[in-house]
Amino acid sequence: MAIADDLVSSVDKVLGEKEKSKKVARQVMRDFGGSQIYIPLERSAFKEDIEDEMYEMYTGANISEIARKYDCSFTTVYDSIKHVRKRRAEQKKASKAFV
Numbered sequence: 001m002a003i004a005d006d007l008v009s010s011v012d013k014v015l016g017e018k019e020k021s022k023k024v025a026r027q028v029m030r031d032f033g034g035s036q037i038y039i040p041l042e043r044s045a046f047k048e049d050i051e052d053e054m055y056e057m058y059t060g061a062n063i064s065e066i067a068r069k070y071d072c073s074f075t076t077v078y079d080s081i082k083h084v085r086k087r088r089a090e091q092k093k094a095s096k097a098f099v
Contacts, residue, residue, distance in 0.1 A: 004029065043070070048087075055084040 004025060012021035043050055054066050058081055066077045 043072075051080040051084050054080045 007025040007028060008018070008021050011024045012018055015021050015024065050070065054070065054077055057066050057069075058077075063074050063077050067074050070077070
């Protein structure tokens with residue numbers, strides 16, 4: 001079954017242990033087998049994490065490097081950095097309100 005082999009192969013890229021990868025794949029099949037599910041793109045599902053990574057990489061002079069790494073436009077990188085700054089400022093403001 002090609003999809004099962006693809007799933008095992010995908011999990012194995014992370015775990016690096018074929019038997020554990022098979023166990024994870026089998027569990028996913030037990031949980032979702034027979035269902036039609038939508039699997040979002042990584043950058044959509046983990047947008048906040050990826051924006052944080054971009055922010056941490058940002059030096060002020062490496063926009064093209066970040067855009068290349070994340071396969072996105074300069075505007076997307078700038079917007080992501082802006083979102084992280086805003087989110088962190090709001091978190092800081094909220095934490096001060098509780099002190």
